[in-house]
Amino acid sequence: MISGIFHSSYEKDMALRRTHAQKIRLVILFLFLLAFPFIFRENRYYLTLANQVGIAIIGAIGLNILVGYTGQISLGQGGFMAVGAYTAGILTARLGMPWWASTIAACFATALVGVLFGIPSLRLKGLYLAIATLSAQVIILWIVTNWGAVTGGVEALVVPNPTLFGVRLNSDFNFYWVTWLLVLLVTIATVNLFRTHYGRAFIAIRDQDIAASVMGVDLFKYKLLAFAISSFLVGLAGALTAHYRSIVTWERFTVDVSVLYLAMIIIGGLGSVTGSFLGATFMTLLPALLTNLGRAARGTFPAIDSLLPFIQQGTFGLVIILFLIFEPEGLNKIWRNIKDYFRLWPFSY
Amino acid sequence: MLHKTKVLFLVLLTVSLMLAACGGTEPAATSSAEQPKKPIKVGAIFDLTGATADVGTPYSEGIKGYVEWLNANGGVEGHRIELISADYAYKVDVAEQLYSQYVSEGVVAFMGWGTGDTEALRTKIAEDKIPFMSASYSAGLLDIQVAPYNFLIGTSYSDQAIIALRWALEDWAAKGNSDKPQIALIHHDSPFGTSPVADAKAFAEANGVTFTSLAMPRGATDYVAELAQMARFGADYVVVHTVSSPAAVLLKDARSQGFAAQFILLNWCADEIFINLAGDAAEGVIGTIPFTPPTSPVPGHKNADEFLKSKGSSLEAKGLHYTQGWWTMAVMTEGIRRTIQEGKEVNGMNLRAALETISNFDTGGVTSPITFTPTSHRGNSSLRLFKVENGKWVSLTDFISAK
Numbered sequence: 001m002i003s004g005i006f007h008s009s010y011e012k013d014m015a016l017r018r019t020h021a022q023k024i025r026l027v028i029l030f031l032f033l034l035a036f037p038f039i040f041r042e043n044r045y046y047l048t049l050a051n052q053v054g055i056a057i058i059g060a061i062g063l064n065i066l067v068g069y070t071g072q073i074s075l076g077q078g079g080f081m082a083v084g085a086y087t088a089g090i091l092t093a094r095l096g097m098p099w100w101a102s103t104i105a106a107c108f109a110t111a112l113v114g115v116l117f118g119i120p121s122l123r124l125k126g127l128y129l130a131i132a133t134l135s136a137q138v139i140i141l142w143i144v145t146n147w148g149a150v151t152g153g154v155e156a157l158v159v160p161n162p163t164l165f166g167v168r169l170n171s172d173f174n175f176y177w178v179t180w181l182l183v184l185l186v187t188i189a190t191v192n193l194f195r196t197h198y199g200r201a202f203i204a205i206r207d208q209d210i211a212a213s214v215m216g217v218d219l220f221k222y223k224l225l226a227f228a229i230s231s232f233l234v235g236l237a238g239a240l241t242a243h244y245r246s247i248v249t250w251e252r253f254t255v256d257v258s259v260l261y262l263a264m265i266i267i268g269g270l271g272s273v274t275g276s277f278l279g280a281t282f283m284t285l286l287p288a289l290l291t292n293l294g295r296a297a298r299g300t301f302p303a304i305d306s307l308l309p310f311i312q313q314g315t316f317g318l319v320i321i322l323f324l325i326f327e328p329e330g331l332n333k334i335w336r337n338i339k340d341y342f343r344l345w346p347f348s349y
Numbered sequence: 350m351l352h353k354t355k356v357l358f359l360v361l362l363t364v365s366l367m368l369a370a371c372g373g374t375e376p377a378a379t380s381s382a383e384q385p386k387k388p389i390k391v392g393a394i395f396d397l398t399g400a401t402a403d404v405g406t407p408y409s410e411g412i413k414g415y416v417e418w419l420n421a422n423g424g425v426e427g428h429r430i431e432l433i434s435a436d437y438a439y440k441v442d443v444a445e446q447l448y449s450q451y452v453s454e455g456v457v458a459f460m461g462w463g464t465g466d467t468e469a470l471r472t473k474i475a476e477d478k479i480p481f482m483s484a485s486y487s488a489g490l491l492d493i494q495v496a497p498y499n500f501l502i503g504t505s506y507s508d509q510a511i512i513a514l515r516w517a518l519e520d521w522a523a524k525g526n527s528d529k530p531q532i533a534l535i536h537h538d539s540p541f542g543t544s545p546v547a548d549a550k551a552f553a554e555a556n557g558v559t560f561t562s563l564a565m566p567r568g569a570t571d572y573v574a575e576l577a578q579m580a581r582f583g584a585d586y587v588v589v590h591t592v593s594s595p596a597a598v599l600l601k602d603a604r605s606q607g608f609a610a611q612f613i614l615l616n617w618c619a620d621e622i623f624i625n626l627a628g629d630a631a632e633g634v635i636g637t638i639p640f641t642p643p644t645s646p647v648p649g650h651k652n653a654d655e656f657l658k659s660k661g662s663s664l665e666a667k668g669l670h671y672t673q674g675w676w677t678m679a680v681m682t683e684g685i686r687r688t689i690q691e692g693k694e695v696n697g698m699n700l701r702a703a704l705e706t707i708s709n710f711d712t713g714g715v716t717s718p719i720t721f722t723p724t725s726h727r728g729n730s731s732l733r734l735f736k737v738e739n740g741k742w743v744s745l746t747d748f749i750s751a752k
Contacts, residue, residue, distance in 0.1 A: 043453055
């Protein structure tokens with residue numbers, strides 16, 4: 001009979017995977033992810049969804065490092081993704097750089113832009129910083145749409161198909177491996193980041209920046225570092241969309257995207273990698289689920305057929321509100337509650 | 350805490366039960382029992398709840414209406430058209446999801462909507478060989494090398510702007526002026542808006558017209574500053590390329606400022622919505638409209654109008670975007686018809702080839718005749734100008750070509 005998880009040594013407390021159940025779950029998830037593309041090989045739709053989810057997870061983890069772990073609110077997600085996508089696109093399309101090289105370059109370029117727009121974060125907090133990062137979104141999109149000579153401006157930027165050893169990578173099936181391998185790498189890197197002193201400094205800044213500063217955390221340095229690491233991953237997500245869809249258009253990176261990603265990490269759970277997974281998956285799949293639900297329901301009640309799109313939109317909002325009312329700490333907390341329920345059954349409080 | 354979790358479980362359970370129940374009704378919803386021939390699947394995405402829903406809704410109704418009318422009248426060569434469609438709320442990633450869903454369900458053609466989805470899907474439709482028509486008329490889509498499966502039904506924005514300029518030159522001369530007019534182009538601040546600027550400028554310079562262009566700031570509540578700028582420039586004609594509501598604000602401001610230039614609106618602001626919003630300020634405004642508005646009846650309106658009247662509505666109530674959707678779908682259907690008549694399997698590649706044989710296709714005066722060739726997917730390059738008189742778009746000229 002267990003009444004909770006207790007660690008009797010520091011090694012155990014610091015371990016990445018703390019329980020057997022966790023290890024088993026990870027193995028099951030891993031096997032599922034390995035099997036998924038083979039099961040749905042003939043169904044492009046599921047593969048497209050899986051790739052979109054993967055890219056969203058990378059972007060959400062990136063944003064969560066900044067917002068959830070370091071406490072710096074950002075509304076510039078769409079703009080930073082645009083920097084990643086356009087850098088990767090331009091380097092590959094115009095300079096003929098291989099896709100992997102342009103992706104790496106895009107990550108660093110986005111990190112640099114992130115640092116630039118992160119500078120005001122030393123003086124600005126909360127809503128003020130949100131507005132400052134919103135300006136990043138607006139400025140970046142303005143540059144993208146008006147600097148036609150470089151970005152293509154009016155015309156969308158067509159990116160050549162990525163290949164590796166002669167195999168075309170951006171079919172839905174092949175790109176799945178690229179996306180989810182990177183999801184794996186990003187996850188391992190992020191989980192470990194918060195076991196290092198850098199990650200702990202980020203958390204200290206989030207919890208109480210003055211106290212962190214008194215303890216010797218250089219606020220400016222670590223805030224900018226958080227912007228850099230976060231933007232690096234967001235840039236990666238942007239670069240992946242460029243290579244996956246082999247076209248870059250500005251309308252993919254509007255302010256809606258910034259809000260959507262913020263919603264992902266709030267609904268998933270701030271300051272949690274699992275939360276980023278859950279939030280990104282939920283926010284990508286829920287509209288698709290509702291659309292299919294609406295399609296299946298069409299004809300059942302002909303009188304409301306024309307209202308279905310509005311019902312879908314309304315349901316989307318309602319579900320999010322319900323989740324937040326029942327569990328303000330997000331899907332990750334719900335997930336923990338479920339685990340606790342079974343672990344402590346039948347003698348939970 | 351646990352109580353809350355239980356409630357949430359219940360909610361989830363209910364939702365999943367609903368899902369299961371709805372899933373069960375799907376086969377019943379598609380009643381193709383008595384069709385002897387295989388239905389032809391066409392995918393479509395519409396904006397019914399997003400930023401452009403005001404014009405996207407009648408456009409979608411036009412496409413759906415045409416398919417319903419066609420199927421009720423025997424379909425194409427006995428084949429029913431099965432239109433698979435959904436709202437994508439002008440979200441690019443949703444458009445991509447729906448596209449790959451419909452392609453994996455075997456659609457042979459795809460009807461898009463705006464610039465956002467048309468551009469984002471361009472490379473994939475070329476790869477999948479799915480002929481694509483949308484309501485985005487960017488001249489960039491005319492390059493057969495970069496957009497081999499995009500077909501344009503409407504006159505491109507560039508051609509519209511050139512037609513507007515051409516008419517302005519004639520009008521200026523007809524008024525007894527011996528010099529050249531000053532023409533300004535004011536446009537939406539987006540790639541959609543800037544799309545015709547370069548071509549219009551080139552045409553103006555070639556004809557010795559003093560030309561300027563300026564962007565309408567996004568989210569502005571008035572355009573007094575822009576009007577002052579155009580007044581200083583001394584504009585005799587102002588070409589407007591934006592959507593209905595900013596155009597209405599612009600016109601209202603122009604009237605209240607006593608700005609006397611002649612306004613010429615390109616198609617996305619020259620519609621019934623503009624007239625409703627601008628009211629009296631709309632009087633005398635000219636529009637380059639590729640799809641003849643129902644207020645100026647032509648034979649091509651007849652079927653749609655009769656179909657709508659049988660449903661208790663009318664084409665005039667639905668407006669010109671309904672006509673636009675109806676005839677866009679009609680041209681795609683013509684391609685399908687030709688593929689079947691040639692005895693070929695209806696797939697994307699054969700459909701593209703069949704569409705490219707369409708020559709001088711008559712839309713009953715709704716558009717100038719549509720022609721596609723293997724080297725050009727520019728449906729037409731001429732249109733008629735319309736003028737607002739007593740709150741209605743009435744025909745002003747015959748077809749004017751941009752060439």
